[in-house]
Amino acid sequence: xxxxxxxxxxxxxxxxxxxxxxxxxxxxxxxxxxxxxxxxxxxxxxxxxxxxxxxxxxxxxxxxxxxxxxxxxxxxxxxxxxxxxxxxxxxxxxxxxxxxxxxxxxxxxxxxxxxxxxxxxxxxxxxxxxxxxxxxxxxxxxxxxxxxxxxxxxxxxxxxxxxxxxxxxxxxxxxxxxxxxxxxxxxxxxxxxxxxxxxxxxxxxxxxxxxxxxxxxxxxxxxxxxxxxxxxxxxxxxxxxxxxxxxxxxxxxxxxxxxxxxxxxxxxxxxxxxxxxxxxxxxxxxxxxxxxxxxxxxxxxxxxxxxxxxxxxxxxxxxxxxxxxxxxxxxxxxxxxxxxxxxxxxxxxxxxxxxxxxxxxxxxxxxxxxxxxxxxxxxxxxxxxxxxxxxxxxxxxxxxxxxxxxxxxxxxxxxxxxxxxxx
Amino acid sequence: xxxxxxxxxxxxxxxxxxxxxxxxxxxxxxxxxxxxxxxxxxxxxxxxxxxxxxxxxxxxxxxxxxxxxxxxxxxxxxxxxxxxxxxxxxxxxxxxxxxxxxxxxxxxxxxxxxxxxxxxxxxxxxxxxxxxxxxxxxxxxxxxxxxxxxxxxxxxxxxxxxxxxxxxxxxxxxxxxxxxxxxxxxxxxxxxxxxxxxxxxxxxxxxxxxxxxxxxxxxxxxxxxxxxxxxxxxxxxxxxxxxxxxxxxxxxxxxxxxxxxxxxxxxxxxxxxxxxxxxxxxxxxxxxxxxxxxxxxxxxxxxxxxxxxxxxxxxxxxxxxxxxxxxxxxxxxxxxxxxxxxxxxxxxxxxxxxxxxxxxxxxxxxxxxxxxxxxxxxxxxxxxxxxxxxxxxxxxxxxxxxxxxxxxxxxxxxxxxx
Numbered sequence: 001x002x003x004x005x006x007x008x009x010x011x012x013x014x015x016x017x018x019x020x021x022x023x024x025x026x027x028x029x030x031x032x033x034x035x036x037x038x039x040x041x042x043x044x045x046x047x048x049x050x051x052x053x054x055x056x057x058x059x060x061x062x063x064x065x066x067x068x069x070x071x072x073x074x075x076x077x078x079x080x081x082x083x084x085x086x087x088x089x090x091x092x093x094x095x096x097x098x099x100x101x102x103x104x105x106x107x108x109x110x111x112x113x114x115x116x117x118x119x120x121x122x123x124x125x126x127x128x129x130x131x132x133x134x135x136x137x138x139x140x141x142x143x144x145x146x147x148x149x150x151x152x153x154x155x156x157x158x159x160x161x162x163x164x165x166x167x168x169x170x171x172x173x174x175x176x177x178x179x180x181x182x183x184x185x186x187x188x189x190x191x192x193x194x195x196x197x198x199x200x201x202x203x204x205x206x207x208x209x210x211x212x213x214x215x216x217x218x219x220x221x222x223x224x225x226x227x228x229x230x231x232x233x234x235x236x237x238x239x240x241x242x243x244x245x246x247x248x249x250x251x252x253x254x255x256x257x258x259x260x261x262x263x264x265x266x267x268x269x270x271x272x273x274x275x276x277x278x279x280x281x282x283x284x285x286x287x288x289x290x291x292x293x294x295x296x297x298x299x300x301x302x303x304x305x306x307x308x309x310x311x312x313x314x315x316x317x318x319x320x321x322x323x324x325x326x327x328x329x330x331x332x333x334x335x336x337x338x339x340x341x342x343x344x345x346x347x348x349x350x351x352x353x354x355x356x357x358x359x360x361x362x363x364x365x366x367x368x369x370x371x372x373x374x375x376x377x378x379x380x381x382x383x384x385x386x387x388x389x390x391x392x393x394x395x396x397x398x399x400x401x402x403x404x405x406x407x408x409x410x411x412x413x414x415x416x417x418x419x420x421x422x423x
Numbered sequence: 424x425x426x427x428x429x430x431x432x433x434x435x436x437x438x439x440x441x442x443x444x445x446x447x448x449x450x451x452x453x454x455x456x457x458x459x460x461x462x463x464x465x466x467x468x469x470x471x472x473x474x475x476x477x478x479x480x481x482x483x484x485x486x487x488x489x490x491x492x493x494x495x496x497x498x499x500x501x502x503x504x505x506x507x508x509x510x511x512x513x514x515x516x517x518x519x520x521x522x523x524x525x526x527x528x529x530x531x532x533x534x535x536x537x538x539x540x541x542x543x544x545x546x547x548x549x550x551x552x553x554x555x556x557x558x559x560x561x562x563x564x565x566x567x568x569x570x571x572x573x574x575x576x577x578x579x580x581x582x583x584x585x586x587x588x589x590x591x592x593x594x595x596x597x598x599x600x601x602x603x604x605x606x607x608x609x610x611x612x613x614x615x616x617x618x619x620x621x622x623x624x625x626x627x628x629x630x631x632x633x634x635x636x637x638x639x640x641x642x643x644x645x646x647x648x649x650x651x652x653x654x655x656x657x658x659x660x661x662x663x664x665x666x667x668x669x670x671x672x673x674x675x676x677x678x679x680x681x682x683x684x685x686x687x688x689x690x691x692x693x694x695x696x697x698x699x700x701x702x703x704x705x706x707x708x709x710x711x712x713x714x715x716x717x718x719x720x721x722x723x724x725x726x727x728x729x730x731x732x733x734x735x736x737x738x739x740x741x742x743x744x745x746x747x748x749x750x751x752x753x754x755x756x757x758x759x760x761x762x763x764x765x766x767x768x769x770x771x772x773x774x775x776x777x778x779x780x781x782x783x784x785x786x787x788x789x790x791x792x793x794x795x796x797x798x799x800x801x802x803x804x805x806x807x808x809x810x811x812x813x814x815x816x817x818x819x820x821x822x823x824x825x826x827x828x829x830x831x832x833x834x835x836x837x838x839x840x841x
Contacts, residue, residue: 002708006722034751039503044450102770184462190453253453262770269768274756278500278749298749300688300707319503 003295003302008034009416010309011294013281013334014321016041017398018383019313020264021090021405024097026311027271029413034305035273036296038280040261042319042384042401047120047223047249048256050094050108050130050402052087053079054115054395063129063399064088064112076340078386078400081369082407087399088112090406091130101263105231107133117141119220119248121157123148123165123173127395132256134225134234137218138246145172145217148248149209151180153187156251157222176212180205189224193255196226196233206240213241223247223255230259279303281314281334289377291335309378309412312337312365313405316384322363332365332385337373340366340387361390370411371404380408438511438693444504445472451498451508456743456773457491460792464491467498471508475515484519491789492516493777494647495743496690513646513694520649528566532779533644533653539577539613546579569787573776573822575614575814582607582616586635591623600632604668606661606687606710608680609640610814618814621836622679622713628839629720629727636668642695643686647778651695658691662702669709676706679713679830681812682744682778689747712745713832714812718753721760730838732763737834738806740769740797740820742813743777754812754831761838767804771797774811776819791823798823810834 008031012023015037023035053063053070060066067087071080079087091112099107108130110116115127117140125140146166150159159175166173184191195201213219225247226233238245249256268275279296285304286292293306314321314334322339324330328349330342341362343349349360364387366374371386373379382404384391391397451467452458458466470489477485489512498508520529531538542549552558559570591605603626611619623633642657665676665687678684687710692698711719720726741752758766774794775781781790801809801824809820809828817828 004719006719037503038505040450040454040501041503044453045448188449188452191459194459252449258453266768266770269755274751276749276751277746279751280505296749299685299747300710303750 003304005293005304005306006034008032008305008307010311010412011036011305011307012311012313013037013294014041014313014315014383015275015277016043016313016315016319016383017260017264017401018405019311020261020268021094021402022311022313022380022382022409023273023275024264024268024271025093025406025409026413027268027273029409029417031413031416033268033273035268035275036279036281036294036305037275037277039277042315043257043261043264044254045252046254046257046398048132048254048260048398049118049128049135049249050091050110050398051127051395052091052112052129052399054127055393057393059127060115060395062113063115063127067112074388076388078389078404079396081367081371081386082403086407086410087403090403093406094402095130097267098263102266103228103230103259103263106259107231109133109136119162119166121162121222121248121250123162123169125169129399132230132247132259134223134230134247134256135249136246137244138220138248140169140171142244143171143218145214146220147174147176147213147217148220149176149178150222151178151182151187153180153182153185154189154192154222155186156188162220162248174217176209178209178212180208188253189222189250189255190253190258192222192224193227196224196237197228199236202233202236203240206237210241213243218244218246220246220248222250224250225255227255227258227262284335286376289375291376291379294335309380309416310335311380311382311405311408311412312373312385313382313408314385316364317361319384321385322365324360330363335373335376335379337379338366338375339363340374355393357390357393362388364388371408372411380411382408438507438514439475441505441507442472442475442511445506446504448503450501450503454497454501454772456495456497456775456793457493457789459772460795461491461789463789464488467492467508467512470515471498471511472506475511478515478518484515484522486515487519489515490519491786493773493780493790493793495773495777496747497743497772500746500749507693510693517649517651525648525650526567528568528783529648529650531566532568532782533648533650534640535609535613535644536640539609542577543579543581543613546577550576563784567784568782569784572782572787573818575610575818578614578616580616582612582619583635583637585616585620586623589623591633591635600630602671602674603631603633604665604674604676605633605635606638606665606676606678606684607635608678608683610680615814618679618830618832621830621832621841622677624841625717625832625836625839626677628841629725634668636664638664641683641686642691643682644779646686646690646694647780654691655695655697658686658695658697659700659703662687662700662706665706666702669705674709675716676710677713677716678710679812679832680814681712681742681748682815684710684712685744685747712748712750712753712812714753714757715748715750717832717835718756721757727839728760730761730835731840733761733834733838734763735808736765736767736804736806738767738769738801738804738809739831740771740774740801740809740811740816742811742816743773745812754810758810758831758834761834764834764838767806769797769800769804771800773797774816774819774823776815778815781819790819794819794823801826
């Protein structure tokens with residue numbers, strides 16, 4: 001197989017939140033960056049709220065102070081390596097880049113002082129630090145009376161289930177199922193989001209919904225308020241309905257997640273970084289403790305990406321970045337890096353109940369305090385590949401992804417150009 | 424020739440094996456241009472890994488809806504689990520069409536060489552006829568080619584004649600220049616010979632010696648319409664013709680028709696089960712898309728950068744097939760080298776044409792609905808011109824936006840002052 005060699009200052013592997021943030025930050029600092037990804041990452045599957053710390057182990061109201069406590073108690077946790085200050089910096093940076101992206105006016109709000117409690121699709125309340133404006137009105141303390149609206153075509157969203165559980169949480173809630181005339185019997189939120197982008201369709205939707213609403217209730221909709229201009233769509237729907245409206249995250253595809261991807265992707269591009277999708281890293285070359293290059297199968301031939309720095313943001317078990325094979329052996333699949341947190345022979349690997357604290361879930365790539373991979377000094381690790389966290393129990397996945405991507409870029413940039421190190 | 428049957432089964436099984444990696448995450452469904460525009464196609468997840476489990480060799484085809492897949496390939500590109508969705512669907516489409524029979528239309532519009540040879544000598548008449556409504560209505564009724572589908576004008580001259588006059592066909596390599604074998608494709612030969620002239624001049628400006636071998640179609644239209652056996656014959660013949668001119672290790676093959684270079688690099692090997700064809704493998708490893716090559720040269724500091732400013736705005740659309748090269752979007756970085764040029768990247772999925780898909784009477788409306796997002800984005804950008812790497816996409820974009828659409832290298836050519 002013939003090969004072509006391409007040279008960069010930094011190569012990032014993975015196009016989820018961590019990878020795109022690392023790539024964008026490095027490019028903003030002036031580095032020549034290429035982000036390689038097998039496909040689109042976690043963004044399209046997650047609610048797109050930035051959950052920094054939701055449970056520790058009880059529900060967290062103020063993530064800032066709880067973060068300090070976690071860092072003190074758990075020096076092996078990703079947040080302890082990143083540091084509370086960098087988490088704060090990363091959040092501020094993120095909140096700043098969102099409005100300058102491709103969706104004018106669309107903003108994220110919130111802080112490390114208070115978690116916002118937002119309804120999930122089943123009506124549970126989930127704590128998040130930063131939330132898109134389209135969800136902000138769903139904050140539990142702002143909800144007195146609410147009408148959860150669905151449509152039968154949207155099979156994975158059940159307004160009555162959501163409303164019943166909100167009732168149990170002390171919010172006066174009822175459900176409406178609106179029989180919309182749609183082009184097909186089954187729809188997903190993406191198809192509906194495209195309709196919401198259309199002003200005429202929105203007008204018709206609001207007219208029909210108005211008939212079903214009572215005077216003083218807010219409206220909760222599955223997250224589908226458009227992909228192009230959600231700021232305008234929200235304002236328009238609120239205006240037409242004459243009340244507060246909010247989005248509720250749904251099963252995939254996640255419309256707010258697709259917005260987040262577009263925001264991060266265009267920030268990377270605006271900073272001069274490159275993104276190559278369909279580029280699974282299939283092998284790498286090493287010299288001692290350094291990775292010299294990684295290669296991908298492009299159409300027709302292999303491309304070799306040579307760089308002094310690599311950021312590994314290929315995810316954990318869920319995305320296949322880490323695997324447990326049929327011989328009960330765990331591997332980091334991209335670069336073959338050593339792992340940390342693997343339960344010893346004879347120790348329990350899994351707990352009996354699905355949602356219990358699973359020992360295997362803490363497995364990640366072994367790193368030092370600068371997020372450098374053990375045995376590969378020019379590889380920085382970000383996102384779900386890091387060991388020590390259980391994001392779905394802690395409510396910390398996007399926070400770790402954002403802050404570790406930000407931190408990895410900081411470490412690499414300082415080495416690439418010590419004088420022009422990014423803040 | 425009935426095609427390499429044994430290998431067929433093997434390759435089909437390899438593609439099929441990838442379906443077990445599907446975790447039903449729906450990322451392909453968010454990206455599919457067609458299922459987002461019409462309920463007639465149920466989407467890549469359903470038509471691909473889900474339906475494939477019910478498709479059994481020697482049993483009738485189970486889902487007629489797979490014919491509505493346009494074969495753009497975006498689903499395979501965005502899949503985070505590596506499922507070969509588009510390739511699986513191409514096999515299923517082939518089986519369906521073999522079962523149903525191929526309409527005469529599909530045997531005609533998939534032969535750009537025949538059409539080009541017939542139309543070029545009588546270009547003024549042919550062009551008049553192709554834009555003559557009564558004839559187009561007849562064409563729709565008799566053949567099933569939609570009356571409004573974009574029909575490019577025959578240039579009336581052939582690129583290869585220009586190249587031959589310039590002494591470009593196979594002269595001995597000079598001592599200094601690296602040799603490039605230029606694969607111009609049918610679009611350049613019959614419809615846009617000026618694009619080929621620009622490619623040659625840009626490459627020569629950068630010190631290459633350009634050889635233009637006698638060549639025919641790559642077989643992509645045949646493949647995408649499910650005519651696999653015919654497609655194999657055509658692509659193998661092209662591979663042999665190009666290979667004959669690769670005389671040393673450094674020589675590479677370059678094309679400006681991005682879907683046709685992708686056909687040579689990957690699609691013919693994977694979809695037509697030609698992984699073992701030695702000529703195709705040889706050619707595939709040495710083939711570059713023009714923008715891919717120029718950016719690689721620039722990254723190595725080997726591209727001339729004597730660019731003069733062009734103070735204009737251009738919208739850039741990366742066609743689906745360009746993205747299937749898995750090299751990112753090199754045209755964006757190349758256009759950024761032109762001083763004064765403001766490049767607006769469009770992020771719509773697809774223009775809708777998908778080669779010959781949008782020409783077909785039953786699919787024209789879908790193709791226009793698919794392209795709507797891009798056409799709207801172009802209009803909103805305010806750019807007076809749209810750059811795009813694929814000729815059929817350019818014709819569709821011009822049809823849908825009423826704006827001129829050019830290959831990205833046009834800007835480099837102008838900026839070089841060639």
